[in-house]
Amino acid sequence: MLVLTRRKHQSIMIGDDIEITIAAVEGDQVKLGINAPKHVEIHRKEVYLAIEEANREAVSDVARVDLKRIMGQLGGSE
Known part of the structure; x- marks a missing residue:
C-alpha cells in the first residue's frame, strides 16, 4: 500500500486520467x-462489496435455475 501525505486542495493522480483531490479535512473525516x-x-468500499455479493448471489440463482431447466429437459427426453 502506498501512503501519501496531502493537504487540503492538493491532489494525487492515478494513471493519466484519475485525479483525487483533498476537498476538506474536518476532525477525523x-x-x-x-x-x-x-x-x-x-x-x-462497503457499497462495492455489497454489489459484488449481490452479483455472486444472482449468478448462483441463475446457475440453479439453468441446472433445474437442463435436468428437466434431460428427464423429459428419455
Whole structure:
C-alpha cells in the first residue's frame, strides 16, 4: 500500500486520467473529490462489496435455475 501525505486542495493522480483531490479535512473525516472518466465506476468500499455479493448471489440463482431447466429437459427426453 502506498501512503501519501496531502493537504487540503492538493491532489494525487492515478494513471493519466484519475485525479483525487483533498476537498476538506474536518476532525477525523477527510472529504475527497474524484475526477475520473465516466466509464470508471467509483463506489465506497462497503457499497462495492455489497454489489459484488449481490452479483455472486444472482449468478448462483441463475446457475440453479439453468441446472433445474437442463435436468428437466434431460428427464423429459428419455
